[in-house]
Amino acid sequence: MTTYTAPVKDTQFILQEMLNVQAMDIPGYDELDADFTKAVLEEAGKVAAEVLHPLNKVGDAQGCSLENGVVRTPEGFKAAYETMCEGGWTALDADPAYGGQGMPVVMNLATGEYFSSANMAFQMYSGLTHGAMSAIHAHGSDAQKETYLPNMAAGTWTGTMNLTEPQCGTDLGLIRTKAEPQEDGTYRITGQKIWISAGEHDMSDNIIHLVLARIPGGPEGIKGISLFIVPKFLVNEDGSLGERNSLSCGGLEEKMGIHGNATCVMNYDGATGFLIGEMHKGMRAMFTMMNEARLLVGMQGFAQASVAYQNALGFAQDRLQGRDVTGTKNPNGPADPIIVHPDVRRNLLDQKSFVEGARAFALWGATVIDRAHRNGDAEADGLISLLTPVLKGFLTDKGFDTTVLAQQTLGGSGFTQEWGLEQFVRDARIAMIYEGTNGVQSLDLVARKLPMNGGKPIMGFFELVKAHLKANEENAALKADFLEPLKAASKDLQAAGMFFMAEGMKNPNAALSGSYDFMHLFGHVCLGLMWSKMAIAAQAAIDAGASDREFYEAKLATGRYYMKRQLPATALHLARIQSGAEPVMTLEAANF
Incomplete structure (x- = not known):
């Protein structure tokens, strides 16, 4: 069984000493004093270690199940999700006008690392909701924001992004899902989407799908795609939930990892959808969500590396094998701990130097995002746009490599399910693929x-x-x-x-x-x-x-x-x- 301890001291060092966040000329950063950030990080670390990580192996072993159109999440997930919602962790940096706490992005990323290290599959439910909220906030009408964002911020409703179809992934210009205009201004959405993370589950009252579809008569290719809000349950004028929309989960994917997250085939059979943003400008709106998702996936890469390194280090300090070639270090035992051996130390330092460097890179990148958004800084916006494929591609490639190094530290034990390292390897692997493969990045x-x-x-x-x-x-x-x-x-x-x-x-x-x-x-x-x-x-x-x-x-x-x-x-x-x-x-x- 693996363990997890949030690296609060290291995060504090980056925030308060390397970045000196409180002195940055960014609105809201003056409130990020050492006592405040430490309190937030310690509480997030406590939730990660005590609530989420014990469910990591449970989620991997049980997975999700589809029963009569309803997806059941692993045992304990729903209660843990309620804990996250009660603590306000689902909307840490969301707009206070819609129920968020309004903290800078850098704090959401710092705490998000802990939650993802503790239980990557679980954290994806909240992460996808956050991205959908961002897209609605940036491109939705005032009425759409009022209808959806408060419940999504509270966590009572969750969100998804629906892009991929059986015949197209990266080349979204090949999308076939149709959106037929109706007299009342809505659209009838018909088509199938695949690999939809958190597409159906039992943890929230409603699921707000953001769906790319093509309005008949529009331009061919990518220029003819629009984005739609398609809720699982339609929302009445008074905000209450109405009838079930014409959409369903047609199946769950059997995956290499992230078993605790429901990866769904979603069928839309004339479902009611609402255009978000401009007609035929869907990719512009969806990229708001995709770019955010790519940054969070980069975080997932080093977050899995971090928890894997912690467990590899613990093993290397305890496992007795052989003697130090320069002299016995454990004279009262039958052998020395393997951490004395140069190649084991090389392995661990490869892990440690990547994880700590990646954490600094991601948090520094988050301050660039805050500068771009909170200061309206075009130069910062250009910089983070440039760095996004590096954050996503490099950190997930090296993050996966690091989980393999951690597994190698345990030798044969790392290959067994009992020790848990192999799950980190399997879970980390998807980060190199989704939200645009690293080759595409x-x-x-x-x-x-x-x-x-x-x-x-x-x-x-x-x-x-x-x-x-x-x-x-x-x-x-x-x-x-x-x-x-x-x-x-x-x-x-x-x-x-x-x-x-x-x-x-x-x-x-x-x-x-x-x-x-x-x-x-x-x-x-x-x-x-x-x-x-x-x-x-x-x-x-x-x-x-x-x-x-x-x-x-x-x-x-x-x-x-x-x-x-x-x-x-x-x-x-x-x-x-x-x-x-x-x-x-x-x-x-x-x-x-």
């Missing part, structure tokens, strides 16, 4: 985000790194171990960008063949930047005589490991990118 990054706005966002990122290096160039204690490696990695990223500019126009395959490596190169530079920032904060605390010196020294040692053992991967990725399209495209399709 890399293509989006290179083909759309790099040239966006004339390249201003990527140039802004380079300037950000350059300014960081310039501001700390006199820091002799950290220059060799942190600043110089970051500078070298940043130059690799710039060289890759220059290669795409030089080769991409005359041979697009040259850029696309290197897109996945570019996403990882970019991710490593981002984590290198985060570790440099954390090192500066840790060194400052030591210089100021911090009482918990061991914590800060451990932070520096972990950061040095990343900069020496992980960040040099940028050179490998650059070499692959500069090899161009020829190694990838030469082999004829028939000869694979």
Whole structure:
């Protein structure tokens, strides 16, 4: 049986020392003092550890069941969901005008990590609702907001996103679901959607589906798609629930992981739908939800890595096997704990340095979102748009790799269900696939985000790194171990960008063949930047005589490991990118 303890101290270090959130010029951040954030994080950690994590194995073992059109969630899920709603965790950063608590996005992401680490499948129900709320809030009419958002914020109603159909996933221009206009201004929605997470369940009174569909007579392809609100139960004028809509769950998917979440085939048989946003502009509205979802999926990636690392570390500290080659460390026992062995320590430091760097990257990214939304900062909006595929793709790829490393730490025990590590591996795997596969993320990054706005966002990122290096160039204690490696990695990223500019126009395959490596190169530079920032904060605390010196020294040692053992991967990725399209495209399709 696995355990989970929320990393409150580490999150506090990032928020209060690395980011110094209270001093940021962002509305609402002045309230994020250390006592407040610690209280919120500790309470979230308590719910995660005591309520959600004990249900993680239950959800995996029991899964969901479909009985006469009703989906039953695993034992204990409904009561746990009620606890989440009562605590206000379902709408931490939602608009207070509709019942939310109005906290910054950075706090929702920080607590969301804990809930996802504790029970990823469970947290998906709330996460999808949050995304649907965001789409309605951004694109819905005032009447739609008043009708749906208060109940969704309270958690009494949940939400979904319905995109994929049997014949189309990434290419949404192939959607066939129809939306036929009615005289009363509503639409009749007919079609089938697949892989709909939380599409049907027994934890809320109503489920508000956001459904992409095509209005007859509209443009072909992606330009002819509209977005509709299709509630499970229609809502009466007084806000009460009316008759059941003409939609149903046609089946549950049998999946590799996240068994506790109901992944449904949804059938719409002339269901009543309400247009959200403009006709034929559905993708614009849905991308509000999709982009948020991609950031939260990135969080899922390192959240599963975090809980897996915790359990691997505990095992390595307790498991006795062999003797330290430099001398016995446990003379009173039959063997030394495996953490004394260099390769086990290498494995654990790969995990630790990724998890802590990824946490900093995600929380820093959340502050960029807050700056974009709360300050109306166009530059910040461009930056987070650029970084979204990196946050999603890199953090989920490396997050999955980290769960495998954690499983490996346990040896044969990691392969058994009894110890629980194999569930983290299975659950983490989906994060590399849904909300746009990581291959698609890399293509989006290179083909759309790099040239966006004339390249201003990527140039802004380079300037950000350059300014960081310039501001700390006199820091002799950290220059060799942190600043110089970051500078070298940043130059690799710039060289890759220059290669795409030089080769991409005359041979697009040259850029696309290197897109996945570019996403990882970019991710490593981002984590290198985060570790440099954390090192500066840790060194400052030591210089100021911090009482918990061991914590800060451990932070520096972990950061040095990343900069020496992980960040040099940028050179490998650059070499692959500069090899161009020829190694990838030469082999004829028939000869694979």
